[in-house]
Amino acid sequence: xxxxxxxxxxxxxxxxxxxxxxxxxxxxxxxxxxxxxxxxxxxxxxxxxxxxxxxxxxxxxxxxxxxxxxxxxxxxxxxxxxxxxxxxxxxxxxxxxxxxxxxxxxxxxxxxxxxxxxxxxxxxxxxxxxxxxxxxxxxxxxxxxxxxxxxxxxxxx
Numbered sequence: 001x002x003x004x005x006x007x008x009x010x011x012x013x014x015x016x017x018x019x020x021x022x023x024x025x026x027x028x029x030x031x032x033x034x035x036x037x038x039x040x041x042x043x044x045x046x047x048x049x050x051x052x053x054x055x056x057x058x059x060x061x062x063x064x065x066x067x068x069x070x071x072x073x074x075x076x077x078x079x080x081x082x083x084x085x086x087x088x089x090x091x092x093x094x095x096x097x098x099x100x101x102x103x104x105x106x107x108x109x110x111x112x113x114x115x116x117x118x119x120x121x122x123x124x125x126x127x128x129x130x131x132x133x134x135x136x137x138x139x140x141x142x143x144x145x146x147x148x149x150x151x152x153x154x155x156x157x
Contacts, residue, residue: 049127
């Protein structure tokens, strides 16, 4: 909070923006205070893997990686849930708490980097976006050339 006035309250965000909130809104709507009763904050990180990955092994690994992070609190313990089956991917969500509210961005970054390295080391592949290309109406020699193959010799050579 930066300033409380008679008609409005000015709040400065973490990005440095000043937000003018009419006091009537503060009284009529809910207000979220991340540090009212403590100095920690929970953050989530979404991860996807190929269908070939064992979901339980993946969740166990993600929790183990979260526990190894220096800025992630031991209590409450980090957790991982499987959130879905997307097109070509298994979807997971890692939930962890910071030791200190001010470090949540650094904690999330550390976790993301360790997850990337940990999945690679365990041989668990992260899916890459795939595109399908449908080509219609090309002559066979043009299609072969587009695919990188040799085109058939022109007739009469």
